[in-house]
Amino acid sequence: MIERTNEQWIADLTTSSAGQTQALQDLRERLQRGIFYYLSRERSDLAQLSTQELTQMAEDLAQDATLRVMENLDSFRGDSRFTTWATKIAVRVAISDLRRARYKDFRLDDVTAEDELLPAAANLNNHNPLPNPESAAERSDVMTKIDSALREALTDRQYQALEAVALRGVPLEVVAEQMGTNRNALYKLVHDARRKLRTSLEAQGLSMDYMMDLFQD
Template sequence: MSETRVRQRSNPEWLSQLRADGKPEQAEAIEDLRQYLLRAVLYFFSQNPGDLRSLARAEIEQVAQDLAQDALLTILKNLDEFRGESKFTTWAYRFAINMSLVEARRQRWKNLSLDRIVENSELPDFQFEDKAAPDPDRSAQQQEIWETVREVIQTELTERQRAILTAIVFDDVPVDVITKEFRMNRNAVYKMVHDARAKLKRRLEDRGFDVAEILNLFGNAPAPRMA
């Protein structure tokens, strides 16, 4: 893909030209912004290829074109939100990268099957050790809470609740993938996750754990290791 040079503009120039309805400078500014966003998306994908390795180069470029266009439309609708606290292109860049992150996640999970979601619903057996500043009591409390979380999820949630909760919360599977595989609407998925979390919270409280205490224990905790 040949690279098109984007003309430099100040923040006021970007805003005034993008708002110049029907004038040649608006069309030029829109195309320059689209090219800038396209380069940002392609660069992001080149640095983070993992989730798109199954796609051919032409497919990646098409995905990038679509994302750049979507980001452009979103930016044009939100020009009034720009506060001038950074360069306009820096502000616009965030839209492109956020959309790229969402697309990368979608690509990662797009071929995920219902069977695989259910099979992966068992939580790992983490072991907590505070190596930076050894604190056996803290590590023991973290371990006890994690074991309780695992027990409640494995024994007190339905198979469907367990699969959906672990997929969304622990495996970062997009909600759209869950709705497709489980044939549920988004509200039903959100309610199921909410109900599962509420049950988990109640069981932890029944066993004497306080939510504030849990957040304090895990707030600055080092990453656990697999058993």
């Protein structure tokens, strides 16, 4: 494969000639190798796939990524290697695809304020027995306040987003798609929810350090 400077990559990819065909092929192959490496070395959830299946997956993702790179070529600022910038796009394409596949059955509508977001204090105490009834009562009291803060300080949308993202670990972009928003806006929504919750709890005299200590094993 030809080694190119950033300027050569841009020139070759934007010139209608045989050079463009070669540059597209080189870019696609480079992205495919990077994606294959990531899929085969880092994704334990894909460990059951054969090398052939992973190769095919990497090929398909690299094809999509190459198209995405070409669509966004004007936004390359030139402050990194071109191939690093292109790989960033390829990583987003690949991981987004994997997230969508993994959470294809997730329905945000199943996450509602009627859910018991936090475990009942009694259950928590059974799970982590305390040496005395006073501590159990203290936990129960704090748990009630946390639950109350969750329901009163947050909007339904914030509650839903916080549970899905922070507690269930659902990727932002999966939740954002179902909320009809984008990942950036959802991040801000969840961030605001965290801050509101913290403010509400601290207003009730519950510092984070105190709660972490109280619920330690």
